[in-house]
Amino acid sequence: MTIDQISVFVENEAGKLAGVTKVLADAGIDLRAMSIADTRDFGILRMIVDDTGGAIEALKAADYVTLTSKVIAAKIEDRPGGLASVLTALSEAGVSMEYLYAFVSRREGNAYVVLRVEDTEGAVSALRGKNVDLVGAEDLSAS
Amino acid sequence: MSEKNYFHPDIECADYGTMRALQDERLVWAVRHAYDNVEPYRAKCREKGVEPGDIRSVDDLHKLPFLSKDDLRDAYPYGYLALPLSECVRIQSTSGTTGKRVVAFYTQHDLDLWDECCARAIIAAGGSNEDVVHVCYGYGLFTGGPGLNGGSHMVGSLTLPMSSGNTERQIQFMTDLGSTILCCTPSYAAFLAENIHKMGVRDQIRLKAGIFGAEAWSEEMRRDIERSLGIRAYDIYGLTEISGPGVSFECEEQTGMHVNEDHFIPEIIDPDTGEVLPLGEKGELVFTCVTKQAFPLLRYRTRDICILTRDECACGRTLVKMRKPMGRSDDMLIIRGVNVFPSQIETVLLREGYPANYQIIVDRVNHTDTFEVQVEMTSEMFSDELKVVEAREDELLSALRSMLGISPKVTLRGPETIARSEGKAVRVVDKRKI
Structure with a gap:
């Protein structure tokens, strides 16, 4: 089970990130999860939204450079060791990780972790083998 | 200096009087040819009040109007074509990245002369029919690949028409087939050198010389490439409008490029006033093609800032030398x-x-x-x-x-x-x- 993640090139200048979120808001796109990786000059905004196609369309129309990639989202218990079990499963399967970001759902007492790995298929089967609960985009909600 | 170091010794080592006589005769023909067959050129001459009869020798060259890239763009594509398309066999084109592209036309005779210019460059770089000439300039509309390819054929070298890209394959062919002369842009040569070292195959490379052009490069870059590949690196100059690479080329002295002035008469002008400057002075390089049939450009402004010299060259060639262009007349x-x-x-x-x-x-x-x-x-x-x-x-x-x-x-x-x-x-x- 994989999820589409949108990455957007964002200049490292005041108001640039706000600009992206405004485009999404105007298009009625709901953000499910996001993270930003930045350098001194630019950032890469990664996000999961409720309508990937619509978001891409709106961002392209506003001249943003975007990219869609497949990521995995795993539900883990919000307790010490929850993330470790997922990462151990991946490293045992020899799947290398590019990056991850996590957030907690207060409502359910669960944490979610979004994983970008080199071998998505391999990661999915390794995690399923360890009974890790993989979720779809619709299950993600940061609220 | 043995004969085999020149492709055409009678021309390349001609005394000044002989060269001038040849240029005079060819110039008179070229002016008449362009005036009679190129409508926008005729209009330019009339505007300047000059007729073919006014041009009797190279001394009269300054009377002719200048041509610029804008003139060619305005007349795109056929405006400066001097012959029916049925007599042309080839089109090449500039990249067109700075505006509308310029297309140049060639008859078979034009191609033969262009090939000869490149052949002179290959011989000057130490090439012969014993060599394997590895051409990784792009082939296609860009003149780099076709020009050196034709020159290599004329020399009788074994020609590897690699074209650009796929660095690993370039190096594979180089080692497997023993390439001895590399033709590409200097930056690609530097990139190849780096990868040859990375792949650990430097000892399997048999290169002895490189002919590098189509972009500006420094003397430091030349020494780096020479050291890294164990070769002599030679500069070559040209532009599509005039023919392509081989308008001028370097000899073993590496102190500037000999202009093939039996085909292309160079002048240096003040870019602001258009006044012709004496040898040794820095200004804009202008070429007059005196042998071209299909696309005979006269007094074409290259925008390259350069110096011409006629100092005696130890290689024996008497062809006028141009320094490596020091930039453009517009945006340095x-x-x-x-x-x-x-x-x-x-x-x-x-x-x-x-x-x-x-x-x-x-x-x-x-x-x-x-x-x-x-x-x-x-x-x-x-x-x-x-x-x-x-x-x-x-x-x-x-x-x-x-x-x-x-x-x-x-x-x-x-x-x-x-x-x-x-x-x-x-x-x-x-x-x-x-």
């Missing part, structure tokens, strides 16, 4: 003492896969010039991984550094963010107050 920048041309930056950007929309920002902070190149990000260059984007940024930076001999700060910008005024991008913002 001096940053930390180094000459920088926006066109060089553009060349690198296009080669690295970035759009040609960029901005150079120069400033002076604490008596030191700052130099920034802003580039627009594209979908092709983007990645969701920081390290991938940063690696591409580093690649661009090192390509710029090797081209310019100076390190800019590279800033990646979002698409459509670089300022444009009146629809035309502002390439250079110089904030220095000197």
Whole structure:
């Protein structure tokens, strides 16, 4: 089970990130999860939204450079060791990780972790083998 | 000096009087040919009040009007064609990155002469029919590949028409087939050298010489390439409008390029007044083609800033020499003492896969010039991984550094963010107050 993640090139200048979120808001796109990786000059905004196609369309129309990639989202218990079990499963399967970001759902007492790995298929089967609960985009909600 | 060091010794080592007589005769023909067959050229001559009868020798050359790239663009595509298309056999074209492209036409005779010019360059670089000439200039509309390919055939060398790209395959062929003369852009030569060392096959390379052109390169870059590959690196110059590579070429002295002046008469002019300058003075290089049939350009302004000299050359050639162009007459920048041309930056950007929309920002902070190149990000260059984007940024930076001999700060910008005024991008913002 994989999820589409949108990455957007964002200049490292005041108001640039706000600009992206405004485009999404105007298009009625709901953000499910996001993270930003930045350098001194630019950032890469990664996000999961409720309508990937619509978001891409709106961002392209506003001249943003975007990219869609497949990521995995795993539900883990919000307790010490929850993330470790997922990462151990991946490293045992020899799947290398590019990056991850996590957030907690207060409502359910669960944490979610979004994983970008080199071998998505391999990661999915390794995690399923360890009974890790993989979720779809619709299950993600940061609220 | 043995005969085999020249392709055409009678011409390449001709005494001045002989060369002048040949140029006089050919010039008279060329002016008549262009005037009779090229309508916009005839109009230009009339506007300047000059007729073919006024041109009796090279001394009269200054009477003719200049031609510029704009003239060719305005007359695109057939305006400056002097013969029916049925007599032409080839089209080549400029890249057209700075505006509308220019297409050049060739008869078989034009191609033969062009090939001969390149053959002279290959012989001057020490080539013979014993050599394996590895051509990794692009083949196609770009004149680099076809020009050196034809020259190599004329010399009788074994020709490897590699074209550009696929570095690993280039090196594989080089080792398997024993390439001895490499023809490409200097920056690609440097890139190949780096990869040859990375692959650990330096001892399997049999290269002895390189013929590098189509972009500006420094003397330092020449020495680096020579050291790295164990070769002699020779410069070659040309432009599509005049024919292609081989308008001029370097000999073993490596002190400037001999102009094939039996075909292309060079002049140096003051770019502002158009006045002809004496030998040894710096100005804009202008060429008059005196043998071309299909596309006979006379007094064509190259925009290259250059110096011509007739000092005796130890190689034995008497052909007039031109220095490596020191830049363009229009857009040169001096940053930390180094000459920088926006066109060089553009060349690198296009080669690295970035759009040609960029901005150079120069400033002076604490008596030191700052130099920034802003580039627009594209979908092709983007990645969701920081390290991938940063690696591409580093690649661009090192390509710029090797081209310019100076390190800019590279800033990646979002698409459509670089300022444009009146629809035309502002390439250079110089904030220095000197």
